[in-house]
Amino acid sequence: MSAKPLSSAEQSKIMIFVLAMLPTIFFIVGIIPALFLIFGTFMMKKNNDFSHIETAVRNYKCYVFLALGVAALFAMYYATTLGAKDRYDRDGAEFIISLAFAGIAIIYILLVNKLFLSPLASHTDWVANNGIFTNKPKKITLQGGFEDIDIIKGERLKSFSVADELIKWAKLKEDGHISEQEFNDARKKLLQRG
Structure with a gap:
């Protein structure tokens, strides 16, 4: 629980994660996990409570696991049912696409842990009180929220x-x-x- 600001390398990791999320937003499936993270960040900033980020990442992972499960089920269904009938007439594109979606989901689960949650989790106090992309602390305020x-x-x-x-x-x-x-x-x- 560090009260030190994030280093530029840690801030860069978060930016890389945000940029990696951009292509998924163009698909309906990518908007919802992004909304989880945006809402978690907003609530953390509003309440100065890092647990909102942890909850947002947990919701993100659950949603992506759900997408992964659907892709894996479709791949299994295609391989066993549809693929068995037309195995020689089709090139298996649906099966490969569903496996690709499952692989992408796994990659995004790893990315959210490595590039988003890990840098933030090592600076929970700082991030909750001052924000992610700042290196200067907020002014100390009095009980009623008034600046010193x-x-x-x-x-x-x-x-x-x-x-x-x-x-x-x-x-x-x-x-x-x-x-x-x-x-x-x-x-x-x-x-x-x-």
């Missing part, structure tokens, strides 16, 4: 009076969005600047 007392800048204070700002901070404290200590720090800074 930096929101009280001289330029922004010109349009508001100190009293107005104190009323806003008191309301935040009263509603439970900030702690007593955070309110006192903000009040101290406001009174020093006022």
Whole structure:
């Protein structure tokens, strides 16, 4: 559970995986697994919880395994039933195509593990809190989601009076969005600047 950003090599692996997924999106079968991963990434970013990525990859694998199973069943059906009747009249293209689909599904299962999940899993804390393609941490925020007392800048204070700002901070404290200590720090800074 590393809190360090992904290296450029790890970010490149993820980009290669995304580029490898693009051709499958043109087929209906490839849109659904891509949506699983996109939704998992969105939810992880929204909730700062890496388990959304793990769930998305699990759903991706289940869907691809299902596609693999269907392709394998079709190949077996063709080889045993259809192929037995017309073995000498057909060239076996359907059988080869179904085996190719099964092979592609296996490759995508390996790719999602090696190029997507592995780089992210070694940086779960960083990815959950800061994102995949960033090397700078987010600003530390206070309990109520407000940036560290930096929101009280001289330029922004010109349009508001100190009293107005104190009323806003008191309301935040009263509603439970900030702690007593955070309110006192903000009040101290406001009174020093006022």
